[in-house]
Amino acid sequence: xxxxxxTDEVASLNGIEARPRGGVWDAEGLQEAVGxxxxxxxxxxxxxxxxxxxxxxxxxxxEVPPVRGSRLGPLLSLQAGRxxxxxxxxxxxxxxxxxxRSGLAIACAVPETWLESLVTAVxxxxxxxxxxxxxxxxxSPELVPxxxxxxxxxxxxxxxxxxxxxxVGIWLMAGIAYVxxxxxxxxxxxxxxAAMEAPLEELSRARATLSxxxxxxxxxxxLAGDRWSAIRTWARLVEALPAEAEIEVLTLERSGRHRxxxxxxxxxxxxxALESSSFFTSASLDExxxxxxxxxxxxxxxxxxxxxxxx
Amino acid sequence: xxxxxxxxxxxxxxxxxxxxxxxxxxxxxxTSIRATRERVAASQDLLRRRMxxxxxxxSVESVIESGRARLDELEKLVMPVTTxxxxxxxxxxxxxxxxxxxxxxxxxxxxxxxxxxxxxxxVGLALEVTGDESTLLKTLEALESQPRVSLRSLEVGPSAGxxxxxxxxxxxFEGYYLTAREVxxx
Numbered sequence: 065x066x067x068x069x070x071t072d073e074v075a076s077l078n079g080i081e082a083r084p085r086g087g088v089w090d091a092e093g094l095q096e097a098v099g100x101x102x103x104x105x106x107x108x109x110x111x112x113x114x115x116x117x118x119x120x121x122x123x124x125x126x127e128v129p130p131v132r133g134s135r136l137g138p139l140l141s142l143q144a145g146r147x148x149x150x151x152x153x154x155x156x157x158x159x160x161x162x163x164x165r166s167g168l169a170i171a172c173a174v175p176e177t178w179l180e181s182l183v184t185a186v187x188x189x190x191x192x193x194x195x196x197x198x199x200x201x202x203x204s205p206e207l208v209p210x211x212x213x214x215x216x217x218x219x220x221x222x223x224x225x226x227x228x229x230x231x232v233g234i235w236l237m238a239g240i241a242y243v244x245x246x247x248x249x250x251x252x253x254x255x256x257x258a259a260m261e262a263p264l265e266e267l268s269r270a271r272a273t274l275s276x277x278x279x280x281x282x283x284x285x286x287l288a289g290d291r292w293s294a295i296r297t298w299a300r301l302v303e304a305l306p307a308e309a310e311i312e313v314l315t316l317e318r319s320g321r322h323r324x325x326x327x328x329x330x331x332x333x334x335x336x337a338l339e340s341s342s343f344f345t346s347a348s349l350d351e352x353x354x355x356x357x358x359x360x361x362x363x364x365x366x367x368x369x370x371x372x373x374x375x
Numbered sequence: 376x377x378x379x380x381x382x383x384x385x386x387x388x389x390x391x392x393x394x395x396x397x398x399x400x401x402x403x404x405x406t407s408i409r410a411t412r413e414r415v416a417a418s419q420d421l422l423r424r425r426m427x428x429x430x431x432x433x434s435v436e437s438v439i440e441s442g443r444a445r446l447d448e449l450e451k452l453v454m455p456v457t458t459x460x461x462x463x464x465x466x467x468x469x470x471x472x473x474x475x476x477x478x479x480x481x482x483x484x485x486x487x488x489x490x491x492x493x494x495x496x497x498v499g500l501a502l503e504v505t506g507d508e509s510t511l512l513k514t515l516e517a518l519e520s521q522p523r524v525s526l527r528s529l530e531v532g533p534s535a536g537x538x539x540x541x542x543x544x545x546x547x548f549e550g551y552y553l554t555a556r557e558v559x560x561x
Contacts, residue, residue, distance in 0.1 A: 239404075246411050253418040260425050267432065270439040276494065277442045280449050283495025284551055286525040287452045294529045295515055313532035318525070325532075 066108035068101065069199060070182075071116035077101040089119070091181035098185035111191045113182065114199035120207070121148045121173045122198055124162070128169045133161060137205070140171045148173045158205035172198050172205050179209040292318050297343075297369060304341035309334050320369040323350070327361040338367055345370055454498070454523055454552040459489050462498035466550045469521055470502045477514025479506035480540055487547070494553065499527065501547045505540035518546055525549045 068077045072089065075082045075097045082097035084090070089097075102108075125147070131139055136159040140147060144155055148171075155173040162168040179196065186193050193212065197204040208216070281288065294316045301324070305311070309328040316322050328334045331349060338347040347367035456462045463486055474481045487499035504514055511531060518526060527547045534543040 243408065243411070246408070246415055250411065250415045250418060253415065253422050256422055257418065257425070260422075260429060263429065263432070264425060267428065267435060270435060270442075273446075274438060274442045277446045277449070279493040280495055280553070281445065283492035284449055284452050285492075286527075286549065287523070287551065288449075291519075291525065293519055294526055295512070295519060298512075298515075313530070315528065315530045317528040 065110065065112050065194070067112045067114055068098070068186075069114045069116070070119055072118040075101060089178070091177065094178070094181045095185040095188070098182070099189060102186070102189040102191060108191055110194045111186055112194055113186075113196045115174065115196065115207070116199055117201075119174065120198050122201065123147050123171045125159075125169045125171055127167045128159075130164050130167065136161065136169060140169075144173065147171055151175060153177055156207055156209055158207050160203040160205040162203065170201060170203060170205060172201075172207065174207055176209060179207060180211055183209050183212055286318060292320075292371075297322065300341065300343045300369075304338055304344065306333055306337050309337075320371040322367055322369060324363075324365045324367070326363060328363060329361050331361075331363045334363065334365065338365065343370055344368065450553075452523055452551070453495070454550045456552045457555045458552075459496065459498060462496070462550055462552050463500070466498055466500045466524070466548075469524055469550070470500060473514055473517040473521070474502070474504060476517035477504070477506070477510055477512075479504035479510040479514045479544070482543070492551075495551045496554065498550045498552065499547065500550075501545060503543065503545045505534050505538050505543050507541055511542055511544045514544070515546070518548060523550055525551075 066078065068075065070089070073083060073087070075084075075089075075094075080101055082100045084093040084097065086093070125140075128136070129139065137157055140159045141155075141157045144157055148155060148157070153175045154177075156176045156179050157171065157173045159169050159171040162170055182196075183193050196207040196209075198207075286292070297316050298314070301311075301314070301322075306328065308330075309326060311324055311326040313325040314322075315324075335347050335349065338344050344367050347365055350364040350366050454462055454465050456465050467484060470484055471481075481502075482505055483501075483503040485501040485503075487501060490497045490499070504511070506514070515526075515529065518524065525548060527549055528545075529547075530545040532543055534540050
């Protein structure tokens with residue numbers, strides 16, 4: 065960083081010096097000196113200016129209220145008349161904390177128009193002033209002329225605005241991309257669903273057909289498969305019954321529940337004969353019918369047929 | 376009113392409008408995006424299920440083919456009628472055929488209450504005949520040989536009254552039909 069040093073007698077830059085005409089740095093003299101110094105070397109883009117204590121008024125202060133660093137300058141400005149020599153021109157005042165806790169601070173002041181002339185002279189040579197401070201002081205308050213301060217504020221606002229616009233823009237673009245992606249997905253899905261509508265309709269009809277076939281199949285169960293045959297059951301009964309049994313009334317049902325009425329000398333023998341058949345189970349005398357008569361030999365038997373072969 | 380005051384008022388209005396926009400717009404936007412996302416997720420789920428269904432279409436088609444073949448078989452078992460009246464008439468014809476084939480003597484034909492088994496309509500008739508053991512067995516055989524008729528019950532006993540025949544038999548049998556709508560199907 066190139067540094068321009070300025071005392072009340074000489075201005076120096078990289079070992080090159082310029083002196084004021086008439087021994088005092090007025091605005092014209094400053095511009096001429098800066099012009100001379102910056103012409104000698106290739107003009108730097110950025111320049112730091114250090115002011116000697118003979119140019120700037122520097123005060124060491126105590127018992128300063130512990131305000132923030134950025135508020136120290138404005139606070140000291142309120143007491144400019146007490147802290148610095150009276151001047152007809154307004155002063156640019158700045159301050160820096162030496163020790164904030166103990167209230168020790170350093171303050172400095174430079175005539176505002178003089179400082180502006182210096183900055184204008186540097187700017188006229190195409191350079192930019194980065195910092196103006198008091199030389200050989202630690203800490204060294206930074207002196208910022210109103211134009212530079214306004215410029216910095218404007219720059220800061222611009223930066224803030226651009227950052228905000230950038231951030232909002234990024235979020236906005238991300239949101240738009242997200243919504244667009246959703247919409248694209250939704251459209252693609254809708255198209256695929258629409259394309260599948262006809263085949264799925266066909267499948268749905270087919271499923272309804274299958275369901276109908278199934279219910280019709282169940283409805284026609286008595287006709288399907290190995291149908292129950294009354295002749296077959298009759299034949300099995302005739303085969304199972306003992307020879308002395310005589311059937312008078314025979315009732316056969318598709319459900320497999322049959323009824324025999326007849327006469328036989330030994331009811332137990334009839335029941336045993338029926339139950340020993342592999343085609344019948346659970347043969348029992350129907351006592352409610354009131355047909356059991358040992359003397360005449362009449363009986364009424366209810367029996368169940370094994371229906372595993374029948375639907 | 377100075378320019379500075381006007382600027383302050385304008386800025387205030389802008390801030391209020393921005394605040395309103397944020398308070399109203401952001402929840403609306405959030406809700407809309409959430410609803411859209413849920414809609415997309417639901418659509419994706421539906422699509423996934425349909426794709427699964429669609430991927431199994433070959434097996435479904437073979438099942439449908441077998442279902443149609445089965446339907447053709449079943450149609451051979453139902454009466455070629457679509458109403459109860461026609462069903463009774465068709466069944467009565469079969470009863471007469473059976474009686475004629477068996478050689479039994481016709482006594483009575485009774486129409487039973489119609490019922491249904493799912494989509495299948497059932498027409499029931501009770502046929503009473505008289506005859507000897509041989510004719511009754513032939514009649515029963517003729518009845519059981521009918522492919523579209525199912526015997527529900529059989530009752531055989533001695534003939535009553537002044538009948539010349541020794542036995543009386545009551546055959547309760549059923550025929551099935553599908554209505555025109557069921558025949559057409561979905």
